[in-house]
Amino acid sequence: MEKTGKETPPSLAKVYLLAQNRLLRETLVRLFLKRSGIFIVGEGRYSDTNAQKIERMGCDLVLLDTLSTSESICLVEELKAHEPRTRVVLFGMDEDPDCFLRAVRLGIRGYLLKDASSAEVISAVQSVLRGEAICPPKLCATLFEFVSKLSQGNPWMDTSRSHTGLGLTYRQRELMTLVAEGLTNKEIAANLNLSEFTVRNHISRIMKQVNADTRHAAVEVIRASGLSAVN
Numbered sequence: 001m002e003k004t005g006k007e008t009p010p011s012l013a014k015v016y017l018l019a020q021n022r023l024l025r026e027t028l029v030r031l032f033l034k035r036s037g038i039f040i041v042g043e044g045r046y047s048d049t050n051a052q053k054i055e056r057m058g059c060d061l062v063l064l065d066t067l068s069t070s071e072s073i074c075l076v077e078e079l080k081a082h083e084p085r086t087r088v089v090l091f092g093m094d095e096d097p098d099c100f101l102r103a104v105r106l107g108i109r110g111y112l113l114k115d116a117s118s119a120e121v122i123s124a125v126q127s128v129l130r131g132e133a134i135c136p137p138k139l140c141a142t143l144f145e146f147v148s149k150l151s152q153g154n155p156w157m158d159t160s161r162s163h164t165g166l167g168l169t170y171r172q173r174e175l176m177t178l179v180a181e182g183l184t185n186k187e188i189a190a191n192l193n194l195s196e197f198t199v200r201n202h203i204s205r206i207m208k209q210v211n212a213d214t215r216h217a218a219v220e221v222i223r224a225s226g227l228s229a230v231n
Helices: 022-033 051-056 070-082 097-106 118-129 137-151 170-180 185-192 196-209 215-224
Strands: 013-018 038-044 061-064 087-093 110-113
Touching (some): 022 038, 051 070, 061 070, 087 118, 170 185, 170 196, 170 215, 185 196
Parallel strands (some): 013 038, 013 061
């Protein structure tokens, strides 16, 4: 099932569920249907879903089961870039400090471990919808330690992983790599499974971000910044 096929009552929060396991998705949909205040507007796999699709639904929150693939990272980056009001919650995660801190930098508002119960997942979604942030106590301590070391001018994470240079997202750097290779908008759209309209919008935004008059000037600015994603 890709969409619920029902109109969302105006008083309910709109949630989109992304998970590779179909049985897990169907189980969570049934659980959420029993909860007042939340409406599942759609569910699916990463390969069938993109940020534009979620944006069109006007979702308040996206519930994800991984942040370990380029698809999931790109989706979160695009959502935060174009729909910053849409909150993101991760569930079924490992107690991995690096993964957790990566999620925090991407703007994730909820991080739940693999042993979280269905009730805890629903409670976390409700809390994040109220404007709160959720993470396991041990990883909360990790976050405090990271911020403390960062404030002392000694970032805990490797700068090549934590620095996003010029404010560009992973997808924007990926797109500009193709621009640098001389591909047309149509060719870039085919490579990244996007529409030409979306590609044009991305390039226009990037040019404004890096203060460049042309796409080729933008490539040179990004190269000069030292971003290895643009060859």
